[in-house]
Amino acid sequence: MRNEKSLKQLEKLGKETLEMINKRKEPFVELPIRSLSNTFFDEQSKTIKMGNKTSKRNFLNTAHTRKYTQTIAIASEIKKIIKEDATISIRDLYYALKHTLKGSKENLFENQGESDPLIEDIEASLGLLREELNLAASTKGVIAGNLTIKDGKDVIDLGRMGSGGWGVPSNVEPENIEIKNLDAEFVLFIEKDAVWRRFNEDQFWKKHKCIIITGKGQASRAERRLTQRFNKEFKLPVYSLMDADPWGYYIYSVIKRGSISLSYSEAKLATPETKYIGLTISDIDKYKIPENVFMKLNDEDNKRLKDIKNYPWFKNKAWQNELTLMKTRNCKLELEALSRKGIRFITEEYLPDKIKNKDFLP
Amino acid sequence: MRNEKSLKQLEKLGKETLEMINKRKEPFVELPIRSLSNTFFDEQSKTIKMGNKTSKRNFLNTAHTRKYTQTIAIASEIKKIIKEDATISIRDLYYALKHTLKGSKENLFENQGESDPLIEDIEASLGLLREELNLAASTKGVIAGNLTIKDGKDVIDLGRMGSGGWGVPSNVEPENIEIKNLDAEFVLFIEKDAVWRRFNEDQFWKKHKCIIITGKGQASRAERRLTQRFNKEFKLPVYSLMDADPWGYYIYSVIKRGSISLSYSEAKLATPETKYIGLTISDIDKYKIPENVFMKLNDEDNKRLKDIKNYPWFKNKAWQNELTLMKTRNCKLELEALSRKGIRFITEEYLPDKIKNKDFLP
DSSP, X not given: OOOHHHHHHHHHHHHHHHHHHHTTOOOEEEEEOOSGGGEEEETTTTEEEEOSOEEEEETTSTTTHHHHHHHHHHHHHHHHHHHHTOXXXXXXXXXXXXXXXXXXXXXXXSSHHHHHHHHHHHHHHHTOOGGGGTEEOOOOOEEEESOEEEETTEEEETTOOTTTOEEOOSOOOTTTEEEESOOOSXXXXXXXXXXXXXXXXXXXXXXXXXXXEEOSSSXXXXXXXXXXXXXXXXXXXXXXXXXXXXXXXXXXXXXHHOOSTTGGGHHHHOOTTOEEEEOOSTHHHHTTOOGGGOBOOOHHHHHHHHHHHHSGGGOSHXXXXXXXXXXXXXXXXXXXXXXXXXXXXXXXXXXXHHHHTTOOBO | OOOHHHHHHHHHHHHHHHHHHHTTOOOEEEEEOOSGGGEEEETTTTEEEEOSOEEEEESSSTTTHHHHHHHHHHHHHHHHXXXXXXXXXXXXXXXXXXXXXXXXXXXXXXXXXXXXXXXXXXXXXXXXXXXXXXXXXXXXXXXXXXXXXXXTTEEEETTOOTTTOEEOXXXXXXXXXXXXXXXXXXXXXXXXXXXXXXXXXXXXXXXXXXXXXXXXXXXXXHHHHHHHHHHHHXXXXXEEEOOBSHHXXXXXXXXXXXXXXXXXXXXXXXXXXXXXXXXXXTHHHHTTOOGGGOBOOOHHHHHHHHHHHTSGGGOSHHHHXXXXXXXXXXXXXXXXXXXXXXXXHIIIIIHHHHHHTTOOBO
């Protein structure tokens, strides 16, 4: 059975609750506050983190009764799922629990919007990833490289995945996914699927001894968690390859520092040692990229650019110069724009050059 | 080199063009009309098809000059890509060609909205899939089952993909993807990623000798093409497992009959022999599904329901009854709602029961 540790924590919660009832004390749970006000950038771990403010949810406080009942019901259902050794989605969990309470007309839940935040409460209070509670999040990413994955009974050679790559599963915890025979010198985290396919078709990972992974846009938890494992367990440097636009920079920021909404899990998801390898606005002059492949910034870009400029981890000279340059030149650039210089320019010239010159942003 | 046949067709187009110029005739291309008015349901192939109306695009007609030039430029670039044996995205193609015409201030393309439809024109006029022109579309799907895939030099055992599955690549043509050692009796096409993961975790494909594939929502071209290959080349029946809502029924409709926007390719993408295994509104009574997991139809559902009811291939008694039932009960049902009956109800009771009783919709 997986996640026995989680099971024990849930059983402890149950026992404590029962004890309160037996002692005729009012049952309650103490939960960390998951709001912006309790989120900060931790200088030590170099990631976004949740603070230590908590609040109590009391059964006998009528303003809390519904939520308290739902919280305990969710904890109890998760315990059941772990015992069955099954993995389910948070939507399954909602439906599994959706019923009318005996002797009343009240439904335990009206919609999934009620159950999802309580799952996050439980994750945050136990300090566990939802994957450690046998809950699966959706994933989009694919991966290839010189390594073997042991997933249950299957041994999967990620160096022989053809043009498709291996679909990154939801749960990539060491208990589920063993990383073996790794023969790579760095991880290349690519924003876009189409660009990943270029690197895979050109067998970049073989020639340059690396692992290529994409989140197909904003990265899912699993792609981020796996990247952190490569970095922490195998000391591999991680390089991010994104569009030169505020959205690309934001995706990079989440990989490196984490996100506010998942602050309570970022210690296990973010990879602070990630470096930004490209694309940048400075590349335009460096690589003589013709002007007619640029795009102008739109309102949303300008807003996000302003936000990013104020993130503490972008407050260094290199990034501030880059962000100012984007603003003054009023342009952004997609990775595919490099195709103007030749289809394989990105894999045969641009990236090898960047790596050779250690031309990264922090 | 792959797709030599396509190369020859492109070279023929080039030679014909050159001949017209040498003979001082006005150069033109003749293209099929890709509009609703030239789309029909073909009773013979049982799929949506493009009709045989065509129109001419003339170089010397000033209303056509820009588009004609762009069309020839795209055909020429695709020829180059095939010769390089590379696969690129349609965005790469746009950027590769984006430049200012010599001696003018005119850009060949202003945006990708100009190049994409012309690629479709070329696909339609040559009767080739874009994958046969070395163009890659994005994919989301994953697959698992008792079969081996030969993809380039890699031999991939889809029965040993762990919890992740194999990421379906963009190009699944026989020239790229060889299907070997297939030991399966049917294909189960699952709408949702989370449900696919339930079937994979429970090793349904092993116990029931089948292939499980998901498109993670609306299916991409590659998942549909691969499904057609299993059906045509290996005579495997295909069963669709979707939400009981108008969107799920529409996704099924596209897998089975094709879509209007891709009518010119549907002969190679649609699988008319697909059957609908579930979920249906009739299942509610059959499997005693509690009422509080239903959802009401919204405006968009009602609109789509009305549209679907008029599709010729839903004009049979079984489907009309089902669609009327949805309307009168004013409810829809997600696959995850079956979790109310137990996490593994769907894999251990519902689906085996449906298969045993051949309880399908046409």
